[in-house]
Amino acid sequence: MLARTSDPIIAIATAPGRGAVGIVRISGPQMAPLIAAVCGRPLKAREATYLPFRDAKGVPVDHGLAIHFPAPHSFTGEDVLELQAHGGPVVLQLLLARCLEAAAEFDVASGRARLPGLRVAEPGEFSQRAFLNGKIDLAQAEAIADLIDASTEAAARSAGRSLSGAFSQEIHGLLDALVRLRMLVEATLDFPDEEIDFLQEADAIGQLAELKTQLGAVQNRARQGALLREGIKVVIAGQPNAGKSSLLNALAGAELAIVSSVAGTTRDVVSETIQIHGVPLHVVDTAGLRESIDEVEQIGIARAWGQIEGADAVLFLHDLTRTALPDYAQADAEITRDLEDRLPTGVPVIDIWSKLDAAATAAPSTGVSLSAKTGFGIEALRTRLLEVAGWQAVPEGVYLARARHVQALTRVEQHIDIAAEHLAERAQSLDLLAEELRLAQNALNEITGEFGADDLLGVIFSRFCIGK
Structure with missing residues (x-):
């Protein structure tokens, strides 16, 4: 891409699909001949002008706003022309094709093509031009993509601060x-x-x-x-029927996973991104960890361990209604040993004592006790997850x-x-x-x-x- 930075470029700058308004953007040198061909008249700098966009025969392709940003006072630092038309995909493709056609046409006044070498831009090339021409730095260029991709209000505001410098x-x-x-x-x-x-x-x-x-x-x-942008991956693990799917639903505030009293209901990975004070958490529900002869369940358990090993934090669920049972306690102890062996150093494991509403015994003082059914303890878990992530309540100063x-x-x-x-x-x-x-x-x-x-x-x- 770097070898072609002298080429003028063009692209549809709005998202694919239908909309009220769509934008075709062009960046390059000496834009006046192309403007005359497509717009039929010169344009005042940085002033929106309503006019018809004309084809080679002078017939309007559409009517809309044209704005010319002469260099160097533009996003890319080059001459930039923006054509704001109706947002239909066909209209925008016709307008883009007309600009490419007009760029290649011979201009009598200059004795050459109106905008030689005009081509469709590659992904991110307008922002790349802005960086290469000193209009933004790398951090600001990345902030443009981050602002577009922001999944929370806090992330969007922080990306805006980064973009502003x-x-x-x-x-x-x-x-x-x-x-x-x-x-x-x-x-x-x-x-x-x-x-x-x-x-x-x-x-x-x-x-x-x-x-x-x-x-x-x-x-x-x-x-x-970085937390606002990346979030953390939180994997829910535990024995079958420990309440993992119920916990995912409680954290997400929606019925995302099937909840059943039948052990082994969850056989594949179910994930959802939730927000806690603007921080995205990618929560993953997994199959119950146990020995199984069921081939499909074995695949689900193998995938569960794959997710656990790639987690930033693990929620290890213990069913309070069964912790007194010797077989259940032994299986939990085996999972604890496996977590110690298989998790990378530094990955926190939070013990979750679930089904507090139905338990006859008190929960241990360590970890978090909760009831996904009543919602008790869910807010405490959210707070604990933010602590594990390293989040501090300084949103206004964060970029x-x-x-x-x-x-x-x-x-x-x-x-x-x-x-x-x-x-x-x-x-x-x-x-x-x-x-x-x-x-x-x-x-x-x-x-x-x-x-x-x-x-x-x-x-x-x-x-x-x-x-x-």
């Missing part, structure tokens, strides 16, 4: 602090005979400590943003982030920690200190896609009077 501004603040430190270290390395100790006078140790504090705050908000952003920030933290160790050793480790700061900056660059290596030289030469 809130996350990128935080990263730029970290970069500025990191660059100041790199300048001090590079200056000390370049002028080792100077009497002035750049690092000491500029309080490099204090600057590095402040940088780490700022990084911790950004990491916290990024983790919350939507991705797992790769969190991972990049973790690498920055690791490099800064090592840099602090080298800084404490002073001159003996300045080269290593400089390298760790460079690696920390590279990790930050992965988030926004900005600030190349040569930029550091420009900052150094502009802020230090080196040529004395």
